[in-house]
Amino acid sequence: MAATAPTADSAAAANADYPLTPEGARAFVAAVEKDLFDLSIISGRAQWVNSTYINDDTDALAAYFGTIGTEKGVKYASEAARYARVQGLDFDTARKLNILRGALVLSAPNTPGAAAELNTIATRLQSTYGKGRASLNGKVLTGDDVEALMGTNRNPAELAEMWKTWHENVGRPMRNDYTRMVEIANSGAQELGYADTGAMWRSNYDMTPDEFAATYDRLWSEVKPLYDDLHCYTRTKLNQKYGNGVQPATGPIRADLLGNMWAQEWGNIYDVVAPKGAGDLGYDVTDLLVAKKKSPTDMVKIGEGFYTSLGLAPLPASFWERSQITRPRDREVVCHASAWDLDNKDDLRIKMCTKVNGDDFVTIHHELGHNYYQRAYNQQPYLYLNGANDGFHEAIGDFVALSITPEYLVQIGLLDRSKVPSADKDIGLLLRQGMDKVAFLPFGLMVDKWRWGVFNGSITPANYNQAWVDLKKQYQGITPPVARSEQDFDPGAKFHIPGNTPYARYFLARLLQFQFYKAACDMAGWKGPLHRCSFYGNKEVGARLNAMMQMGASKPWPDALEAFTGNREISGKPMLEYFAPLQAWLKQQNQGKQCGW
Incomplete structure (x- = not known):
């Protein structure tokens, strides 16, 4: 730009x-x-x-x-x-x-002043989030600090305090603004001939809004049994750790116990759920980074190295001069990780408040995927400067991050080959991965289910919060740690709601990444279990990937999907293949348990 x-x-x-x-x-x-x-x-x-x-x-x-x-x-x-x-x-x-x-994303009607009001509200919502704070034992915490603490704290009372103060301090003040924003945006969408803003969002997938909603539900039905097995096992482990008074053995899981402010990914509580014997993977990425004295910038250099190993060009010098890699000490910033292209050519940047840990190591590989995609299609006309659909943009970095396997960690010098986990650790490896990848699926689905309901009027301002709580229970089997009321606006405590970022892309990306990953591993001639594959250094994968990325939005997304994977339909099956050994193991562990909620 x-x-x-x-x-x-x-x-x-x-x-x-x-x-x-x-x-x-x-x-x-x-x-x-x-x-x-x-x-x-x-x-x-x-x-x-x-x-x-x-x-x-x-x-x-x-x-x-x-x-x-x-x-x-x-x-x-x-x-x-x-x-x-x-x-x-x-x-x-x-x-x-x-x-x-x-x-x-949000359209204002032609009424004088409507666009200005809409943008003032949207900016205020985003800044309210950026300035958001939680507290723990009276100490004020920034958003990135409370996120990190939610992943490591195992004290239920302290977790509940952090969860409650974040949701109330950040979400509650947004409620009236959000209600007004929906009114303006719906008027704008209707002027463009859409039923509502949600229908406008769903029209961007080379199919009708109703066809997209049906595809969304079909994909969820493919992967839901795997999620249900993981939920049942995780609840048992939390019950064993905390007891019936904190986490009952049946029913939904208490949201703040899952290692994440939104219960969207559960990998941070792997220590709680790790299987006996196979649970110790023999390494922890955070520990490896710390032991090698890697800085946040070093971590970004490693991420860049993955893409250049595939034959893609290094990032421009301006990337290193202009990116925000760590949180500045002297000002308020939005810490939520994002990737930018400011001139539609090669002024590529990331914006993060990177901490030296395994989560941010994965996030870096993900964000650089956006940058490499942006540069690949930079020769396209302006309206094609985008992914084949928004799920593609998220999936590129995610499928590269799936290749952060023990083999890859050896190849980049972070892990000694003698420390590579043996095959008997595979369940542990898969469970650790599944706690993030599989656990995310229903959250990825329900965020826009809530917004589509808000936009079409089936969820009214009078039950904004209850509908959010109900959808989290219906799809995730999750319940808040403290009582909620319509004074609250829990959706606002998740960046993508005040940031007005459509969320279906993340659900699609969670499935697409496994399709891309399986295709890349097949191209690379990988013969072992799918979850151990790394295509680091494979130039054929890089060439095919670049060919897909160069298309931008110039063709319907099935054409782009076919260019890299040979298939024209998004499918949950590659994800199920990846996690098949884990799912069989989970079913054994859950025998005799009352699963579901």
Whole structure:
């Protein structure tokens, strides 16, 4: 995104009224792409500064450019809807018009002042999250600190205090703003011809919103039995550790006991659930990083090394000069990890508050996946500067992070070969992985289930919080550690809600990453168990991966999926194959237990 403001000429060109003909539609799209490209440069910089230096001035700058972007987006979306009805459009023009129509995450109506109000609210919600604090024994904790502590603390009373103070301090103040934001965004989506904002989001998958919702449910039904087995086993282990008074042997699991503020990934409590004998993996990635005296920047260099081992080019020098790799000491920042491309070419950056631990080591591999994807498609026209669908963008880094196997740790010099776990540790390895990958699935699903309900009116402001609690219980089998009421706004305590980031992408990515991983391991000629495969250093995988990434959003996502995997449909089966030994073992452990909730 170069620091030039949109030119008057490009804005005027995009405002010109092109005839409703195939040629006119093509000219309209070209003018819009030029205008939005120019705007993205300066607005991206405003967003970067706001995220890495939160104060009233940067909030105002982000809201200012966000408002311009929303107003342009609304205008171009409604004009795109007109041109999309023209007969005889070529493939690219029709596709770009459809992308334009559904491009906004939040659309304001054409009412004067609506876009400004929407962006002011959206900016305020995000900054409320960024400034959020929890407390423990009277001590105030930042968001990244409380996240880390939730992963290591095993005191139920202290966990409940951190959970409660985070949810109340961060979520509660957002409730009225969020309610108003939904009203404005729905009016905007309806002006564009969508039933509501959720339907607009679901229209971005080369299928109808209803078809997407059905696909979503089909994928969940494929993997739900694996989750149910993991939930049953984990609950038993928590009951054994804490007793009936804290975690009963039946029913839902208490949310704060799972090592994560949102109970979305449970890997941090592996020590609680580890199987006797096979549980000790012989190494811990955090310990390996500390023992080798790796700094946060060293960790990012290692992540880059994975991608360059596949034959992809190193990150540009500007990446190392401009990224926020650790939390600055002198200002408020959004610590939530993200990857940026500020000039639509190669001004690539990450924004993290990296700590030297295994979680952030994985996160780095993930975020760099976004950067390498962004650079691969940087020759595409502006409206194709994106993943094949948003799940692809998340899955690229995730499938690379699946290759953080003992073999990979040996190859990069973090683990001695003599310490590589033997085959009898495989259940432990898989359980550790499953506590994150499998445990996430229903959370990945329910975040947007809640928002789709909010947007379509089936969840009203009067039961925002109860609906969230109910969905977490229905899909995750999770219950809050303390009583909740409609004074609360627990959804706001999760970044992607105030940040207005659609979440279906993370659920899709959790499945796509195993499809990508299996395809890469097959390409690399891997013969052992799927979960031990590392394709580090394989240039064929890199070439095929780059070919898929270079497509950007220029083709329907089944074409991109086929280019790398040979399949045209997202499937849960590769994930089930990866975890098959674990699932068989879990069923044995759960014999005689009352599973479900």
